[in-house]
């Protein structure tokens with residue numbers, strides 16, 4: 001059986017973003033594949049893992065390891081469907097600050113994800129019934145940003161300005 005380093009991850013793209021970590025420039029890694037499949041998802045083109053290209057963890061981390069930002073966002077698709085790849089990427093870049101976007105609730109996440117450099121988690125599935133207004137950073141009001149402090153995660157404010165100020169301090 002191949003280990004995760006050999007197996008790699010199915011990814012769609014790696015981009016530079018000014019929105020995925022609110023108030024920060026970041027590198028964004030889009031995983032392909034999502035088993036959650038929320039009604040009204042804007043990224044349904046990434047539901048199928050075959051929408052991505054199988055890429056080695058070494059190549060992924062090399063592209064993410066840029067000098068101009070400390071922040072890396074893991075999005076998709078559903079990154080936690082490729083749990084071992086997420087963990088391996090975070091472990092390979094211990095000096096980077098990671099932000100994980102997941103459609104799972106915080107209590108559903110595998111605790112092995114909670115590495116020292118996973119600073120931010122945006123959790124919760126997209127819900128068209130709870131669609132948020134477009135001025136905010138959350139697509140639906142049930143979703144939540146959490147930040148790491150010590151060994152625990154705490155909820156961040158949902159208002160955009162307060163959220164950006166709090167993230168600035170991380």
Ligand code: SF4
Nearest residue numbers: 034037038041077103
């Ligand atoms: S978890 Fe994200 S990618 Fe998956 S269906 Fe929901 S909104 Fe779409």
